[in-house]
Amino acid sequence: MNKQSLYLFGGALMASSALASQANAAVFRAFNWTVTTTSTISAKSLATEVFSGTTTLANSVSLGANTTSTVNAILVDFAANLTSGFNVQVNVTNATFTGTPSVVVYSQSTAGTMAVSSVLSCSLQALPDKLLITGCTAQGGTNPSRADAMAIFGITYTTAGALAAAGQSIKLDGLVTNATGGTTFETVTSVSIITSKSAADVSVQTGSALTVDNNSTPVFSKFTTSSATATLGTISFSATGAVGTDLSNVFSTVISITGTVEVKIAHSALTDAALTSVSIPLAGLSATPAAFVSGTVSFQVPAASLNKAAITVTFDGTTGITASSGTGTATVTPTTVAGIVRAVSPFSGNLASITRGGLSVELNGLFPTAGQGSTLYRSLLRIANTSSIDGVATLTIKNDSTGATLGSFTTTVTAGATKQVMSSDIEAAVSTAAATGAAYKVVVTGSFNGYVQHLLWNSVTGLFTDLSGFRNGSLTTDP
Numbered sequence: 001m002n003k004q005s006l007y008l009f010g011g012a013l014m015a016s017s018a019l020a021s022q023a024n025a026a027v028f029r030a031f032n033w034t035v036t037t038t039s040t041i042s043a044k045s046l047a048t049e050v051f052s053g054t055t056t057l058a059n060s061v062s063l064g065a066n067t068t069s070t071v072n073a074i075l076v077d078f079a080a081n082l083t084s085g086f087n088v089q090v091n092v093t094n095a096t097f098t099g100t101p102s103v104v105v106y107s108q109s110t111a112g113t114m115a116v117s118s119v120l121s122c123s124l125q126a127l128p129d130k131l132l133i134t135g136c137t138a139q140g141g142t143n144p145s146r147a148d149a150m151a152i153f154g155i156t157y158t159t160a161g162a163l164a165a166a167g168q169s170i171k172l173d174g175l176v177t178n179a180t181g182g183t184t185f186e187t188v189t190s191v192s193i194i195t196s197k198s199a200a201d202v203s204v205q206t207g208s209a210l211t212v213d214n215n216s217t218p219v220f221s222k223f224t225t226s227s228a229t230a231t232l233g234t235i236s237f238s239a240t241g242a243v244g245t246d247l248s249n250v251f252s253t254v255i256s257i258t259g260t261v262e263v264k265i266a267h268s269a270l271t272d273a274a275l276t277s278v279s280i281p282l283a284g285l286s287a288t289p290a291a292f293v294s295g296t297v298s299f300q301v302p303a304a305s306l307n308k309a310a311i312t313v314t315f316d317g318t319t320g321i322t323a324s325s326g327t328g329t330a331t332v333t334p335t336t337v338a339g340i341v342r343a344v345s346p347f348s349g350n351l352a353s354i355t356r357g358g359l360s361v362e363l364n365g366l367f368p369t370a371g372q373g374s375t376l377y378r379s380l381l382r383i384a385n386t387s388s389i390d391g392v393a394t395l396t397i398k399n400d401s402t403g404a405t406l407g408s409f410t411t412t413v414t415a416g417a418t419k420q421v422m423s424s425d426i427e428a429a430v431s432t433a434a435a436t437g438a439a440y441k442v443v444v445t446g447s448f449n450g451y452v453q454h455l456l457w458n459s460v461t462g463l464f465t466d467l468s469g470f471r472n473g474s475l476t477t478d479p
Helices: 011-021 055-059 423-429
Strands: 024-030 044-047 074-082 086-093 096-098 102-108 114-116 123-126 130-138 147-153 156-158 169-178 184-197 200-206 210-212 229-239 260-267 275-280 285-287 296-302 309-315 328-334 347-351 354-356 359-366 377-385 391-399 405-413 418-422 440-446 450-458 463-466 471-474
Touching: 024 169, 074 086, 074 169, 074 184, 086 147, 086 184, 130 147, 200 328, 229 260, 229 328, 229 347, 260 309, 275 296, 285 296, 359 377, 359 450, 377 391, 377 405, 377 423, 377 440, 391 423, 405 418, 405 423, 418 423
Parallel strands: 024 184, 044 184, 200 347, 210 354
Antiparallel strands: 024 074, 074 147, 086 130, 086 169, 096 156, 102 114, 102 147, 123 130, 169 184, 200 229, 229 309, 260 296, 260 328, 275 285, 275 309, 328 347, 359 440, 359 471, 377 418, 377 450, 391 405, 391 440, 450 463
């Protein structure tokens, strides 16, 4: 910042002319007694939570009153020595000035130390959108009759409701002109002094996808981790270091932002007969199926217990986990506490998906032996075990129109072999399957990798038709 060698000769007129011919830019700096080029302004992170939900109340918030925050005392660092009369105009964006600010003009020694300059008698007028500092003239005296910088103290802001949205900023820019205002000596580079962000860093992080193990004992009773407990997701809820209206005090804990939160968990696993509980272990909370409502459950949790808090599910370890669709979400809704205008906004995220490993296929439109099947069509299934170990296939029979379960049975499939199951075999095991003569569907699951082929036999022509494309589910290997 040292400008002592500039514009010291030739008097006021020469200085003014030289300044007017230069593309000079003054800068705003944080005020201190030894100003250097490193004393740049770092924008304060203002918590969006200090504003209310209405524009009128948000605009009435006063920022920076009665504080030692450096934002309340800024320095206009001139690009050159000002040795003639000058004016300074400071403009504000996304706020208005309020209060009774004051100014002091400084000169700088070769060592960089600031001293009050002999440039006195500046007048300051605070308008809503600008500060007008006029009539700054050299007065003589023991200190140098020039200006290297000007400090403005006691700045307070209001009508800053735009900062209720994270990422908005209060900005300053300005001009330095000659005494009459007709000539621009320098522009003052725009700077952000306050930028808004949420006082809490919040998110729901999806857990890793979960696979129910087809080789577990019993089959599909545990995950591939050999555990019946799994993590669906993690809630992150931590303070960001944002400040309040005085621009000094930091929201140091989530408790100062919000007291408790509601965590609502919705997941298809909550309708699974094998599930025994849903928990948030960090908060010491757990719920059993008795508390579930249509696949959802809610917890009231202290906010301080939620940073890196996992959501876990526990199954009984003996009942097969169906993993039907296997997806869900968690929604976190904070509540306001006394002294804070409003709470952190609700947030949500997806939870881990759950799928079954091994063979899981649904085949539609099987023809029964009754009715038309007795004289023309018959269905048969070819269940292939492509793994290296023998496995058990479970066939669940369902009404093709309603999806209602009619019954189930199991059959062993040798490693590397294929087991053929006729519609007559299915109906012998589940007598209600052919009761109406209507088509039904079969869900085949197995503790092995493989595939299922659905063939339709025409007893008149003796031809087979492959209907394997009419199925749902996932195959490890297609036929």
